[in-house]
Amino acid sequence: MSVRRFWASASTxxxxxxxxxxxxxxxxxxxxxxxxxxxLGDSYSSGVGAGSYLSDSGDCRRSTNAYPYLWAAAxxxxxxTFVACSGATTSSVASTQLGAxxxxxxxxxxxxxGNDVGFADVMQDCVLSSEATxxxxxxxxxxxxxNSLPSRLSSLYGSIKTRAPKAHVVVxxxxxxxxxxxxxxxxxxxxxxxxxxxxxxxxxxxxxxxAANAGFTYSSVxxxxxxxxxxxxxxxLHSVSVPVYNSYxxxxxxxxxxxxxxxxxxx
Numbered sequence: 541m542s543v544r545r546f547w548a549s550a551s552t553x554x555x556x557x558x559x560x561x562x563x564x565x566x567x568x569x570x571x572x573x574x575x576x577x578x579x580l581g582d583s584y585s586s587g588v589g590a591g592s593y594l595s596d597s598g599d600c601r602r603s604t605n606a607y608p609y610l611w612a613a614a615x616x617x618x619x620x621t622f623v624a625c626s627g628a629t630t631s632s633v634a635s636t637q638l639g640a641x642x643x644x645x646x647x648x649x650x651x652x653x654g655n656d657v658g659f660a661d662v663m664q665d666c667v668l669s670s671e672a673t674x675x676x677x678x679x680x681x682x683x684x685x686x687n688s689l690p691s692r693l694s695s696l697y698g699s700i701k702t703r704a705p706k707a708h709v710v711v712x713x714x715x716x717x718x719x720x721x722x723x724x725x726x727x728x729x730x731x732x733x734x735x736x737x738x739x740x741x742x743x744x745x746x747x748x749x750x751a752a753n754a755g756f757t758y759s760s761v762x763x764x765x766x767x768x769x770x771x772x773x774x775x776x777l778h779s780v781s782v783p784v785y786n787s788y789x790x791x792x793x794x795x796x797x798x799x800x801x802x803x804x805x806x807x
Contacts, residue, residue, distance in 0.1 A: 576619030578640045578704070579608030580633055581651035584714060584799070585624035589778050589789030600625035601785070605792040607799035608649055611807065617647065626785070629655045630692040634699050641703035648700060648709040649803055653747050656692055657684040662739075663788055666732050667780055674728075678735045685743050690750055697754035710806045711751040711758045713744035715765035715777065715798065717788065722771025727779070733771070759806040764798040 579585055586597070587606025594602045602622055603609065612620040621640040628637070630652045641648065662681050666674035700709055717740065718724075718733035728736075744760060751758040768776035776794030778786040790798060 576617040576621070576645070577608070577612055577615075577647040577649075578621045578645050578707075579612075579624050579649050580637045580640070580700070581624040581649065582628040582633075582655055583624075583626040583789055584651045584654070585649065585712070586626050587624075587795055588626045589781075589786040590792040590795045592792075594622075599627075603792075603795070605795050607795050607803050610796060610800050611803055624651070627655060628652065630689075630696040631656075634696050638699055638703050641700065641707070643705060645704035645707045647807060648704055648707045649712065649807075650696075650700070650709065651712050651714070652696060653685075653689055653693060653743060654714055656689055657681045657743070659788075662736070666728055666736060671729055671732055674732045675735055678739050682739050682742055685739070685746050689743075689746055693747060693750040694753065697750060697756060701754060708807070709754070709756040710803060711747060711756050712799065712802060713747055713758065713760050713762070714740055715761050715769065715790070715794070716740050717770055717777060719767075719769040719772040722769070723773045724771035757806045759802045761798050761802045764802050765794065768794065768798065
C-alpha cells in the first residue's frame with residue numbers, strides 16, 4: 541500500500557477529491573504459552589484511523605482502539621507486545637517486528653500484504669484519476685497479488701514459524717471497501733468501486749491460501765464489515781479524510797466491531 545508517498549501527495553488534493561467472521565467466547569489467558577501475545581502487521585493491525593494513538597508509537601500509530609490492544613485488555617495474556625506499524629510490508633514486518641517473537645510466544649496476530657502490492661497508490665489513482673487509470677492500476681496490483689505476493693507471504697509466515705514455533709498464529713484479511721449500489725451519490729464510479737472490491741477478494745484469497753499452507757489460522761473480516769462498508773450509510777471505514785493517513789482505514793468502530801470479533805473467533 542509506497543504509503544508515505546501517497547499520504548504526502550494526497551494531502552494536497554484531499555479536499556478536492558471525492559470519496560474508494562463469527563464471534564466466539566474470548567480465549568482464556570491460561571490457554572496461552574508463557575510468552576503471551578504478540579501483535580504484528582501493518583496499519584490495519586496498528587489501528588491507523590481509530591485514534592487514541594500510543595505516545596511512544598510515533599508514525600506507526602498504534603492505537604488503544606486497535607483490535608490487538610482491545611483483545612489484550614479483555615483477556616489479560618501473560619504478556620502483550622504490540623509492534624504492528626503503519627506502512628509495514630511483508631519484508632519490513634520480517635526485518636523490524638519479528639524480534640518480538642520467541643520460542644515461548646503463545647499467540648500471534650498479523651495483517652500484511654496490502655502495502656506490498658501498492659494499495660495506497662491504487663487508491664490515489666482511483667480517487668484522483670480517470671476510470672481507465674483506476675482500472676489499470678487495480679489490474680497491476682492484482683497481478684502482483686497473484687504473482688509476487690504468495691512467495692513474500694510464504695517467506696514471512698515461515699519466519700514467524702521459525703521464531704515462534706509453539707505459537708497459534710492468526711492471519712487476518714482486509715475488508716471490502718464499498719457497498720455497491722449504495723448510498724453514495726458522488727465520488728468513485730460504480731465500476732471503480734466494484735474493481736476495488738474484487739481486488740480485495742483476490743488479495744484475501746491469496747492471504748488465506750498462504751496462511752493455510754503455513755498451518756496458520758486465517759480469519760476474514762468481510763462478514764463483520766458487511767453493512768458497514770463505504771456507501772452503506774453506516775461506514776466503519778474512513779473515505780478520503782483529514783488527516784489523510786486515516787483514509788481507507790477502519791474507524792474505532794471498525795476495529796471493535798469488525799477486526800476484534802474476527803480475531804477473537806480465531807484466537
